[in-house]
Amino acid sequence: MDVSVEPSRRPRRFRIPGRAVLDNITARLVAVVALGLGTILVARVGGAEDVGLLALLRVVPGLVGVLAACGLPGAMGYFLAGPHSADRRLWPSILVVLVAGMGLGVAAWMLLLPVIHHFLFPATSTLVMLLAGVSVGTQLPLAVVKSSLQGLDDRQGSNVVTAAEEVAFLPAFGIAYLVGLRGPLLLVVVLIVADVVVAGAGWVRLVRKVHGRGMRMTGQPDRGLARSIVTFGLLGQVGGLVNLLNLRLDFLILGSLAGPAPLGIYAVASKFAELVRLPALAVTWVSYPRIAQLGPEGSANLVRRQVPWLVGLGIGGAVVLGLAANPLLPALYGQEFLASVVPAAIIAVGLVASPAGGLASGYLLGTRRPGTNSLLQTVGLVATLGLDLLLIPTFGVVGAAVASAVAYLVTDLSALLVVRRLTSGVP
Numbered sequence: 001m002d003v004s005v006e007p008s009r010r011p012r013r014f015r016i017p018g019r020a021v022l023d024n025i026t027a028r029l030v031a032v033v034a035l036g037l038g039t040i041l042v043a044r045v046g047g048a049e050d051v052g053l054l055a056l057l058r059v060v061p062g063l064v065g066v067l068a069a070c071g072l073p074g075a076m077g078y079f080l081a082g083p084h085s086a087d088r089r090l091w092p093s094i095l096v097v098l099v100a101g102m103g104l105g106v107a108a109w110m111l112l113l114p115v116i117h118h119f120l121f122p123a124t125s126t127l128v129m130l131l132a133g134v135s136v137g138t139q140l141p142l143a144v145v146k147s148s149l150q151g152l153d154d155r156q157g158s159n160v161v162t163a164a165e166e167v168a169f170l171p172a173f174g175i176a177y178l179v180g181l182r183g184p185l186l187l188v189v190v191l192i193v194a195d196v197v198v199a200g201a202g203w204v205r206l207v208r209k210v211h212g213r214g215m216r217m218t219g220q221p222d223r224g225l226a227r228s229i230v231t232f233g234l235l236g237q238v239g240g241l242v243n244l245l246n247l248r249l250d251f252l253i254l255g256s257l258a259g260p261a262p263l264g265i266y267a268v269a270s271k272f273a274e275l276v277r278l279p280a281l282a283v284t285w286v287s288y289p290r291i292a293q294l295g296p297e298g299s300a301n302l303v304r305r306q307v308p309w310l311v312g313l314g315i316g317g318a319v320v321l322g323l324a325a326n327p328l329l330p331a332l333y334g335q336e337f338l339a340s341v342v343p344a345a346i347i348a349v350g351l352v353a354s355p356a357g358g359l360a361s362g363y364l365l366g367t368r369r370p371g372t373n374s375l376l377q378t379v380g381l382v383a384t385l386g387l388d389l390l391l392i393p394t395f396g397v398v399g400a401a402v403a404s405a406v407a408y409l410v411t412d413l414s415a416l417l418v419v420r421r422l423t424s425g426v427p
Helices: 018-068 072-081 090-111 113-119 126-151 155-167 169-178 183-212 223-258 260-333 335-350 354-366 370-423
Strands: none
Touching (some): 018 223, 018 335, 072 090, 072 223, 072 260, 090 113, 090 223, 113 126, 126 155, 126 260, 155 169, 223 370, 260 335, 354 370
């Protein structure tokens, strides 16, 4: 059940901090550019098939880890910025959930390895699949440290981790390639190395930040607090899982029906079009902890005032990316990826409301309504699943793009309508 927590003092009104959002967008843009360069390297070395495999290796192990930890990364913003932020048992409780999630995630991967291997990675070796299981345990701490720094209002640290997560892939790829690794083994080793390096540096900074505030990560965990974290995380993770499925269900269906090469074509189109989502993600994670601090009353005015210009930002971004797809994608990735142009433009159209939808998600999470946010994400998932199964068998990559565009638009508009109703009676 969703519970709204009233702040202990009268909240002050505020606007979205433009500098914080811009910094977050910059970090995400650096990450996207690095991801694009990495994808270009993989495409030039291994072709569209390796690009599709890389997309699956990034998504599937990370999803298993976050599910095993009951959505812990998504709960960090509320518990580190909200009413539990000063509880000295908070960090011991968080670490118990994290360690348990890592162990459970790796164990689940190994247990389900034959099924995952058969349906998602049929052409890869057993060694690669075992290493992919290891990456379940390396991706989760990285996700947690990134959201923790954001929750502690360490925007610089969170932004550095966000960018470094993708930037680290490039030197790791170069070194692994020079020592002779190739194909799927190259990809999975590089992903693990990059995760370990960036997560390690992030946790060093996080520990210093926590100790600097007079808190400690060691101590006796609190069962009730851990249960609250898990409950919030589970409710929020339903939305996170649904959102990820909205983003990547087409990857799984297209990959299983058409194979790695069409998936590689679509992965390039999808990643390019999703540049429109950068402002949405930035707005969500900048506004979420601040709304948790101030509560529903102090943040309602923010939502009402900021939605119109965020919609305009989304429309402008979609137009620019839709027009840029034709010259850029074949030039960057090769003529094989000319087929990515039309899907990229279609997906961009479906993302016009995403910046405003990002603010709506931040409001729901920050006012302790993760279940409501998850329910709204489910609306989009239903559209994704139905349209994927209807369109992909006949239209392939273009059908997957149409399904994604509709799902994005339905999800964002539904969230905006609900948040408008929740804030309409608040002065």
